[in-house]
Amino acid sequence: MNNKSESDKPSQDEFFYSHTVDVSVSKTSMPENENNPEIIKELIQDELLLDGNARQNLATFCQTFHEKQVHELMDLSISKNMIDKDEYPQTTEIEMRCVKILAELWNSKNAIGTSTIGSSEACMLGGLAMLYRWRDKMKAMGKDSSKPNMVCGPVQVCWHKFALYWDVELREVPMEVDCLHISPKSMLEYVDENTIGVVTTFGLTFTGKYEPVKELADALDKLEEESGLDIDLHVDAASGGFLAPFCAPDLLWDFRIPRVKSISASGHKYGLAPLGSGWALWRERKDLPDRLIFHVNYLGGDMSVFQLNFSRPAGQVISQYYLFLRLGMEGYRKIHEYCYYVSVFLGKELDKIGIFKILYSGDANDGIPCVTWTLKDESECSFNLYDFAEKLLDKGWQVPAYSLPKNAEEIVVQRIVVRRGFSIEMAELLIKDVISTIDYFKENKFSIDESHKKLSGFIHN
Ligand SMILES: Cc1ncc(COP(=O)(O)O)c(C=O)c1O
Numbered sequence: 001m002n003n004k005s006e007s008d009k010p011s012q013d014e015f016f017y018s019h020t021v022d023v024s025v026s027k028t029s030m031p032e033n034e035n036n037p038e039i040i041k042e043l044i045q046d047e048l049l050l051d052g053n054a055r056q057n058l059a060t061f062c063q064t065f066h067e068k069q070v071h072e073l074m075d076l077s078i079s080k081n082m083i084d085k086d087e088y089p090q091t092t093e094i095e096m097r098c099v100k101i102l103a104e105l106w107n108s109k110n111a112i113g114t115s116t117i118g119s120s121e122a123c124m125l126g127g128l129a130m131l132y133r134w135r136d137k138m139k140a141m142g143k144d145s146s147k148p149n150m151v152c153g154p155v156q157v158c159w160h161k162f163a164l165y166w167d168v169e170l171r172e173v174p175m176e177v178d179c180l181h182i183s184p185k186s187m188l189e190y191v192d193e194n195t196i197g198v199v200t201t202f203g204l205t206f207t208g209k210y211e212p213v214k215e216l217a218d219a220l221d222k223l224e225e226e227s228g229l230d231i232d233l234h235v236d237a238a239s240g241g242f243l244a245p246f247c248a249p250d251l252l253w254d255f256r257i258p259r260v261k262s263i264s265a266s267g268h269k270y271g272l273a274p275l276g277s278g279w280a281l282w283r284e285r286k287d288l289p290d291r292l293i294f295h296v297n298y299l300g301g302d303m304s305v306f307q308l309n310f311s312r313p314a315g316q317v318i319s320q321y322y323l324f325l326r327l328g329m330e331g332y333r334k335i336h337e338y339c340y341y342v343s344v345f346l347g348k349e350l351d352k353i354g355i356f357k358i359l360y361s362g363d364a365n366d367g368i369p370c371v372t373w374t375l376k377d378e379s380e381c382s383f384n385l386y387d388f389a390e391k392l393l394d395k396g397w398q399v400p401a402y403s404l405p406k407n408a409e410e411i412v413v414q415r416i417v418v419r420r421g422f423s424i425e426m427a428e429l430l431i432k433d434v435i436s437t438i439d440y441f442k443e444n445k446f447s448i449d450e451s452h453k454k455l456s457g458f459i460h461n
Pocket residue numbers: 061117118119120121123156158201202203204205236237238239266278
């Protein structure tokens with residue numbers, strides 16, 4: 001950090017500069033000397049002002065609102081390492097209580113599981129267990145196990161990573177314009193004896209809707225009866241796993257279905273915990289092959305460890321436990337039902353505008369609290385949804401526009417994920433801004449930008 005006179009003040013492109021004290025520090029190289037903590041914090045804090053406002057980020061599924069007590073518990077546990085089970089036995093006990101609570105929520109008496117850093121790690125673990133179970137099965141039958149494949153609908157990118165990293169062929173059943181998820185019929189066309197399992201998404205990233213887990217399971221049961229082919233199901237319940245137990249308890253998607261061998265979910269989405277919280281559960285001890293588990297016995301007993309990372313923060317697990325106890329069934333139900341209420345409101349208001357075709361608007365039995373829409377073919381707008389998303393950003397609203405995956409790429413959609421902290425009052429303000437953005441395009445004779453044309457692949461004009 002240098003004391004600078006006005007004349008030799010460095011360019012702000014290369015240096016942070018504090019206005020409270022006349023000092024600057026390089027942005028990209030390690031300073032030679034120590035610096036004042038308050039000044040450095042202020043410099044970084046100022047720069048972070050340029051980030052979007054998390055509460056107006058309607059793209060993310062992740063929690064952006066936290067109670068004061070969660071902040072305090074996170075602070076309290078800042079130095080606790082989740083993996084250090086002998087040093088923090090009580091944190092381990094809390095993790096296991098969370099697994100028990102989740103097993104009960106997902107209707108199992110015997111499920112085992114672990115916390116993870118998010119759904120991606122949880123999916124990776126669920127996938128690995130499927131792969132190893134399948135290998136064991138093939139080996140026992142004396143069959144070749146060198147060409148594993150995994151069958152799924154339109155999955156989140158973590159499954160593409162899983163397939164690439166572990167050399168599993170990903171058979172992603174393409175969407176159809178009139179069916180935006182995997183169906184029992186399409187699934188059956190893709191499975192064979194090399195299928196390690198079917199992954200079904202309970203809360204699709206692209207539309208927010210639930211895939212029909214029970215129907216898929218029934219079709220796989222029938223397949224087994226007819227052909228002997230026994231294929232497991234993993235439910236990627238990143239969002240739905242923390243919604244359906246409270247808002248659609250009769251919907252069959254979880255361990256009540258015998259074919260469901262594992263479930264993954266994000267604590268930091270509708271589990272309401274801070275970022276860095278996920279969960280993976282297996283139906284029974286035998287569904288998690290023992291050779292994937294590392295056993296530690298520091299506590300005198302047998303502590304199983306099965307995660308990709310070793311060190312990881314404990315605060316998220318502790319906060320998750322706090323939320324379970326603090327909110328209970330009633331609290332989670334209240335918060336999530338309010339989210340559904342707001343998403344239904346948004347769906348109705350967007351529909352009234354007339355140019356949008358609502359694909360989904362938040363029904364607790366059908367998906368997560370989110371609204372997904374596209375432009376009506378007959379809307380005759382001078383803009384597309386990419387332009388619309390960009391213009392809405394002027395008001396701070398982050399509402400992503402994207403094209404659907406393979407086979408339905410021509411459909412460009414926009415999606416709002418309604419989370420805790422997004423009130424009906426904020427939704428009303430958003431609708432006002434949506435209407436004024438449409439007016440802006442009408443008044444300014446906007447013509448679609450070439451780059452956006454390319455991006456959308458579908459022009460509404
Ligand atoms: C269905 C689904 N699976 C997995 C993930 C990955 O979750 P995470 O961000 O917790 O790693 C997401 C994230 O949005 C998701 O929607």
